[in-house]
Amino acid sequence: MRFVDEAEITASSGKGGDGCVSFRRERFIPRGGPDGGDGGAGGSLYVEADPGLLTLYDFKRKRMFAAQNGRPGMGRQRFGRSGEDLVIYLPVGTQVYSIQDGEESLLADLVSPGQKVLLAHGGRGGKGNMHFKSSTMRAPRFAQPGEEGVELRLRLRLKVLADAGLLGLPNAGKSTLLSRISAARPRIGSYPFTTVNPNLGVLRDERDTQMVVADIPGLISGAHQGRGLGDRFLKHVERTRFLVHILSVEDVDPGNFQQGFQVLNQELEKYSPELALREQILVLNKIDLLSAAQLEKLGQAVAASSLRVHLISALEGSGVDALVQDIWASFYRLSLAAK
Structure with missing residues (x-):
C-alpha cells in the first residue's frame, strides 16, 4: 500500500x-x-x-x-x-x-x-x-x-509519531541501520533517495519496553524550501522526541567532521527553530569504507571534540550495539522527564 x-x-x-x-x-x-x-x-x-x-x-x-x-x-x-x-x-x-x-x-x-x-x-x-x-x-x-x-x-x-527519528542526507545508511536494529525491512539501495516514504521500526528492551524509530527520507540543503523530497517529510521530524543524525563518512572531512552535520541542522532551524534545539545523537556511518589510517584519524578528531558521536558500520554491525544503548539512554531520560 x-x-x-x-x-x-x-x-x-x-x-x-x-x-x-x-x-x-x-x-x-x-x-x-x-x-x-x-x-x-x-x-x-x-x-x-x-x-x-x-x-x-x-x-x-x-x-x-x-x-x-x-x-x-x-x-x-x-x-x-x-x-x-x-x-x-x-x-x-x-x-x-x-x-x-x-x-x-x-x-x-x-x-x-x-x-x-x-x-x-x-x-x-x-x-x-x-x-x-x-x-x-x-x-x-x-x-x-x-x-x-x-x-x-x-x-x-x-505526522508520523515516533520516539526517535533517523535523520540524514540521502544514501547515509539510515534504512540499513533501521533494518539491523529492528524487524523493519525498508527498501535499501546504493543510490540517493532509495527511501521515499517514512519507515517505522520497533525496538524492545529486556523489560519489553517499546520504542518506535522512524527512518525519515533523505533531506538535502534547501529542503525547507521544497528541494529534493523537501519539507514534505520535515513535518514528520516534528513528532519525534529526539534525533539520530547520520552521515556517511564519504560526505565528511575526517579533520572537520562537525561541518557535515551543519547542513541539515541549518535546514531544521529554517523550518522550525524548535527542531534545531532537539536532542541529537550524531553518527558517522560506513566506517568499513575507510582504511585503518583514515579511521584512526577520524577517531582522533571525534575524541578531541566534545560531541556525542558514534562511529559505526550499519552494514557490518560494528559500533551498532553501543549506538543502540545510547538511543535507549535518551529514550529513558526523556520519558522520565515527560512524566
Whole structure:
C-alpha cells in the first residue's frame, strides 16, 4: 500500500428526521386530535485514532463521507429512529483541519491510540404536530422539519509519531541501520533517495519496553524550501522526541567532521527553530569504507571534540550495539522527564 500523508475529504453529520403531521382516527373516538411523532436525530460525525492504520491512502480513493440521517416521525406518537453516528478512523498522528473560505482551522490532533473527537453533531429531529396542540389550536396541520446536518471540508495531515527519528542526507545508511536494529525491512539501495516514504521500526528492551524509530527520507540543503523530497517529510521530524543524525563518512572531512552535520541542522532551524534545539545523537556511518589510517584519524578528531558521536558500520554491525544503548539512554531520560 502506498504511503500517503495528506488527503482532502468532505464529511457531514446526518440530517434530523422531520416531525409527522397525523391525527388520531379511531372508531367511536371523535376529534381524536393530533398524534404526529418526532423525527429522529441525525448521526454525529467523529474521527478516531486507529493504531492499525499507517497511511491516508484510503482517503485518496474515497472522498465523501456522511453519517446516517434520522428517520421521520410517524402517526400514533411514534418517534423516528435516530441515524447512526459516523466514525472516520485515521492513523495515530493525524491532524484534522476544517477548510472554510480558504482558511484552515485545526479541529483535532490525534496523538493517542483510541482518541476520539466529535467534529459535528447530527441535526436535531423535528417535533411532530402533537406538540403544537393548544386551547386555541386544536388541530395543528404542521410539524417541525428536521435540522440539517453539518457538512465539512476536511484536510487530513499525517505526522508520523515516533520516539526517535533517523535523520540524514540521502544514501547515509539510515534504512540499513533501521533494518539491523529492528524487524523493519525498508527498501535499501546504493543510490540517493532509495527511501521515499517514512519507515517505522520497533525496538524492545529486556523489560519489553517499546520504542518506535522512524527512518525519515533523505533531506538535502534547501529542503525547507521544497528541494529534493523537501519539507514534505520535515513535518514528520516534528513528532519525534529526539534525533539520530547520520552521515556517511564519504560526505565528511575526517579533520572537520562537525561541518557535515551543519547542513541539515541549518535546514531544521529554517523550518522550525524548535527542531534545531532537539536532542541529537550524531553518527558517522560506513566506517568499513575507510582504511585503518583514515579511521584512526577520524577517531582522533571525534575524541578531541566534545560531541556525542558514534562511529559505526550499519552494514557490518560494528559500533551498532553501543549506538543502540545510547538511543535507549535518551529514550529513558526523556520519558522520565515527560512524566
